[in-house]
Amino acid sequence: MLDLLVLFGGVLILLLMIIKFKINTFVSLIVVSVLIGLGLGMPLGQIPVSIQNGIGSSLGELAIVFGFGAMLGRLIADAGGAYRIARTLIDYFGKKRIQWAIMVASFIIGVALFFEVGMVLLIPIVFAVALEASVPLIYLGIPMTAGLSVTHGFLPPHPAPTAIAGVLGANPGTVLLYGIVAAVPTVIIAGPVFTKIAKKWVPEAFVVKSKLSAFGEIKKWKLEETPGFGISILTALMPVILMAISTIYSIVTNDGKPYTAITSSSIKAGKVVTITKYPEHLIENIMMFIGNPVSAMILSLLFALFTMGWLQRKDHSEIANSIADSIKSISMLLLVIGGGAALKQVLIDGGISSQIASMFKDSSLSPLLLAWIIAVILRISLGSATVAALTAAGLVQPMLATASPNTAALMVLAIGAGSIAASHVNGAGFWMFKEYFDLDVKQTLKTWTVLETIIAVVGLGMVMLMNIWIH
Incomplete structure (x- = not known):
């Protein structure tokens, strides 16, 4: 219990540093990570190692995904492709239905993409749509992030639900x-319905902006100057297409399990020897390559350099300027996400998850409700939805010894819903939402944190309803 008090005290100090004293967010996160590590009784030498490991594990992949995603979005915007997509969507759906169009598109795209990748790719397009329709960015941003969050927490082939299904022995197809x-129903309530409430609750967040600090100013275009809709949407969705091809192939040929390298270790002559085996067939290696977010973003950027650069008769200096501007705009965002990851790692290494496990050791609650509560507490404490979900799955696994396959599938969804709840200052998604939508911490807590909690609560409600009819 003392460890949880240390956690809550650390979060309070973090909020005071950022909101009251206006200290840089990244600096605040690192300082609070050290203070919480000390409060949890971690060895002094372990604290900087945990901070380093947290930043490294988070930014190792995200640096390329975010960096190349920002470059891709900037190339599309600077060539006029984002404007073309925005104008076409508005003309087809009309301004009144544009929010629903963005939500449906985000949901579909989110099935194939990680949350972070989907956010990076969609922001420039949604920003262009908001500008053209003269609506606040967050008016479209809430349905967009609702679509991405729901798919991230509920639907295979995303990492968390896929991994939980494996731990609990649930069929991924049934879970899907x-x-x-x-x-x-969850995405509808958390998207368009919640937007109406948020507009009254946080009116200061609903302002029309012509410039975002994380993206820059959008140039005004004449439609005839822009690339065609087909080539623009193909370039924007190239990472989705590549990962979707890999996912579909794995569903058809490998029971929905993505192709991965298998690492094994053995001791030879007193030394540990690690051997990594890759799929034997060329086509499987190709699918493993294009299904990885890093390589998908690399290939997509190369494609964008051609379609939005050279094909539009842009000279090398214009293309170079677009790429340089995109990196400048996300540099602080990357540091902030790294800081959040450092805090998360300190909490994990400090033993918060084991404390929570012991709290629910002999509980008599419904297994589905218990799994959800454990995932919620872990999510609030650790910040990472994936870590919270996997830890919760390990804790409730013994309860499923005699359960039916359908119950196991519902348990995956209950844990997935709980792992999304109450995202706050120790989660990467919180800082992404804040920076991309130009909000302050208080506005982000009132919008993003509430949005994620609505998804968790409505998701649990749907699971409990399905449990009445499914056995």
Whole structure:
């Protein structure tokens, strides 16, 4: 219990540093990580190692995904492709239905993409749509992030639900089917419905902006000067297409499990020897390559350099300027995400998750509700949805010894819903939302944190309803 008090005290100090004393967010996160590490009784030498490991594990992949994603978005915007997509969507759906169009598009795209990748790719397009429709960015941003969050927490082939299904022995196909049933009403309530409430609750966040600090100013275009809709949408969705091809291939040939390298270790002559085996067939290696977010972003950027650069008769200096501007705009965002990851790692290494496990050791609650509560507490404490979900799955696994396959699938969804709840200052998504939508911490807590909690609560409600009819 003392460890949890240390956690809550650390979060309070963090909020005071950022909101009251206006200290840089990245600096505040690192300082509070050290203070919480000391409060949890971690060895002094372990604290900087945990901070380093947290930043390294988070930014190792995200640096390329974010960096190349920002370059891709900037190239599309600077060539006029984002404007073309925005104008076409508005003309087709009309201004009144544009929010629903963005939500549906985000949901579909989110099935194939990690949350962070989907956010990076969609922001420039949604920003262009908001400007053209003369609506606040967050008016479209809430339905967009709702679509991405729901797919991230509920639907395989995303890492968390896929991994939980493996731990609990649930069929990924069944999880996907039940997940879609739970996801549709959840995304509607957390998206368009919550936007109406948020508009009254946080009116200062709903302002029309012509410039974002994390993206820059959008140039005004004449439609005839821009690339065609087909080539623009193909360039924007290239990472989705590549990862979707890999996912579909794995579903058809490998029971929905993505192709991965298998690492094994053995001791030879007193030394540990690590051997990594890759898929034997060329086509499987190709699918493993294009299905990885890093390589998908690399290939997509190369494609964008051609379609939005050279094909539009842009000279090398214009292309170079677009790329340089994109990196400048996300440099602080990357540091902030790294700081959040450092705090998360200190909490994990400090033993918070084991404290929570012991709290629920002999509980008599419904297994589905218990799994959700454990995932919620872990999410609030650790910040990472994936870590919270996997830890919760390990804790409730013994309860499923005699359960039916359908119950196991519902348990995956209950844990997935709980792992999304109450995202706050120790989660990367919180800082992404804040920086991309130009909000302050208080506005982000009132919008993003509430949005994620609505998804968790409605998701649990749908799981409990399905449990009445499914046995």
